Amino acid sequence: MSLELNKAFAGILTAGIAFMVTGIIAGQVIHPHVPEHSAIKIGDVAAPAGAAAPAAAPVQLEPIGPLLANANVANGERLAKAQCGSCHTFNEGGRSGVGPNLAGIVGRGHGAVAGFSYSAGLKAHEGPWTYDQLNAWLAKPATYSPGTKMAYSGMSNTQQRADVIAYLRSITPGAPNP
Numbered sequence: 001m002s003l004e005l006n007k008a009f010a011g012i013l014t015a016g017i018a019f020m021v022t023g024i025i026a027g028q029v030i031h032p033h034v035p036e037h038s039a040i041k042i043g044d045v046a047a048p049a050g051a052a053a054p055a056a057a058p059v060q061l062e063p064i065g066p067l068l069a070n071a072n073v074a075n076g077e078r079l080a081k082a083q084c085g086s087c088h089t090f091n092e093g094g095r096s097g098v099g100p101n102l103a104g105i106v107g108r109g110h111g112a113v114a115g116f117s118y119s120a121g122l123k124a125h126e127g128p129w130t131y132d133q134l135n136a137w138l139a140k141p142a143t144y145s146p147g148t149k150m151a152y153s154g155m156s157n158t159q160q161r162a163d164v165i166a167y168l169r170s171i172t173p174g175a176p177n178p
């Protein structure tokens, strides 16, 4: 091998070593620090300890019975005619429309109007309608009976529900005491 070639190789080798050393030094001087945790926390805004996920928590309603004593039946009738009347009738023996007739509903079985085509889910509820069940139903029909045919989103105001339920009680001869 000629001297010139040796020199050339030595040059390349030196350049290579210099390149490596630079890389090592650079790697030690600049060490990128990747944080283990993101500084930005999403969905963690002061969640109180033990708070359940909103979606999983069932709506807890206060018992409606005590509110019925002082409920306003006339206001309940007005609300029922305005918000329920497009689908329901309230008179004894009244025809069923989009929804079943509601005369005598308190204490009647779920889905008990003959000839009305209820959703399977509503019919599957056992036992007669209690005041608290009517309360839960009217607050959110789709939560009380998933898949219900009643296209009504719900009445959020507790006093208004008490008034409507008191009205339903008034159109139920021999309705049970709350």
Ligand code: HEC
Binding pocket: 080, 083, 084, 085, 086, 087, 088, 098, 099, 100, 102, 105, 109, 110, 111, 112, 113, 117, 118, 119, 120, 122, 123, 134, 138, 145, 147, 148, 149, 150, 151, 152, 155, 164
């Ligand atoms: C858009 C039409 C519609 C509106 C508005 C509506 N309902 Fe209904 N309702 C229905 C239908 C349909 C059913 C049957 C539900 C099923 O089978 O899942 C029903 C069922 C019911 C039942 C159960 C009846 C039974 O025989 O078990 C009650 C109680 C009731 N509705 C009360 C009300 C009240 C009170 C309101 C007003 C606050 C109201 N509904 C508003 C359509 C409606």
